[in-house]
Amino acid sequence: MNSYRDLLQKSDSDIFAALEGEERRQQAGIELIPSENYTYPEVLCTLGSVFTNKYSEGYPGRRYYGGQKFTDTIEEIARERAKDVFRCEHANVQPLSGSPMNQAVYLGLLEPGDTILAMDLSHGGHLTHGAPVSFMGKLFNFIRYKTNPVDGSIDFDDLRKTALEHKPKMILCGYTSYPRDLDYTAFKKIADEVGAITMTDASHYGGLVAGNVMRNPFDYGFDIVTTTSHKSLRGPRGGIILCKKEYAARIDKAVFPGLQGGPHMNTIAGIAITLKKAAEQDFHKYGLQVLSNAKTLATELTKAGAHLVTGGTDNHMMVVDTEKSYGIDGKLAEEVLDSVSITTNKQIIPDDPNPPLKPSGIRIGTPAATTRGMQDADMVKLAGWMIETLKNPEDLNLAKQTKSEIESFCSSFPVPGL
Ligand code: DSN
Secondary structure (H helix, E strand, O other): OHHHHHHHHHHOHHHHHHHHHHHHHHHHOEEOOOOOOOOOHHHHHHHOOHHHHOOOOEEOOEEOOOOOHHHHHHHHHHHHHHHHHHOOOEEEOOOOOHHHHHHHHHHHHOOOOOEEEEEOHHHOOOHHHOOOOOHHHHHOEEEEEOEOOOOOOEOHHHHHHHHHHHOOOEEEEEOOOOOOOOOHHHHHHHHHHHOOEEEEEOOOOHHHHHOOOOOOHHHHOOOEEEEEOOOOOOOOOOEEEEEOHHHHHHHHHHHHHHHOOOOOHHHHHHHHHHHHHHOOHHHHHHHHHHHHHHHHHHHHHHHOOOOEHHHOOOOOEEEEEHHHHHOOOHHHHHHHHHHOOEEOEEEOOOOOOOOOOOOOEEEEEOHHHHHOOOOHHHHHHHHHHHHHHHHOOOOHHHHHHHHHHHHHHHOOOOOOOO
16 A cells, blocks of 8 residues: 555655545544444455456356456445345345435436435435436436424325326435434335335444444345445445345346446455454444443533434434534534534534535534544533534634544544554
8 A cells, every 4th residue: 555655756746645634634633523433443454455447247156357267256245245234135235325326226226207216405305306406316216204393293194195196116215414213114014005115225324233233124034235334333435235035136237237337346356345344242232332422422422512414313424413513514614613623514404494515513423532432521522512513603712622622532543544
């Protein structure tokens, strides 16, 4: 690895300087974007390896190019490990990331124009769950369900009524900004009543399912589970589709040749490594700590007057209504936290009256901080810094002092691979 770095330093000082800058940024600050994490050094090794040179259209044993002895091995291992970790019958590890992963499921199992019942974007659903601006929203007939912002619950009576009225071909749960766990039994019951396929997009909490600290939708009879590999799972950026055997052929065909060409074999090697680690006891402990850190952070913020959407968290993330809590929009909140080296993202809240680039809240989560070894006591400190910063967004002296305290604090928590 070091020789690669030396070469880069000599041959392209601009990119090398940006790489060093990003390394310093990641080490010096606290990463709270709930979809981000630090991957394993072993994964960094495969990402920067000769596997990136190889084209492998097709699947193990059925490729369109020669020279697949080792690529077949890593893909086969990755698929088997995915099936073991998620306790399911089939796995496809080729999707290039989350959006193509979900697209492949819709295109493989449905016809354009079919109805899908999914969570509304501002209530926590993802762009690929039918937001009108996404191509999927144009291609399929998405009907949306919402959540109760007071307690975060999903009104299953209402959802059932909607399902009976629209007869969706698929009922999709899963989320990108919803801080609660899901009642898969209730979803499945309604889906069975209307004959819909059940799908969960577990991208955010795939690692927490793999680590057996959150519910596994397959235990409730779900048909399809998708997850990205780089969020709570801690792998390289990619997507994994898990499903029952009866859907396997259609899913595989939709991924390749339906949507994609050559899979990124350097990423697939990294996914294989990640899944081996996900089966270990340490990863279970990691998952428990992610959840505990989120609870502690939520409790501390709430004690100091923050309004959390749904009133708290059951998972790794929370959404803070910064307008209501501190009288500032999410864009400003993101910027002031950035100025003290805490990274978050601005976030729309349910039925947000404000526009997406200046929404009413921020979204925060604990997977990355936990990877660095931060624990509950550290979350208490972190909450203190956040509250003071958000309450005093114009106090530049306070920001300078806080930034320096945070950077010194971070030096005790090395970033894996740095
Ligand atoms: N960008 C991811 C997230 O932050 O949740 C989902 O696409």
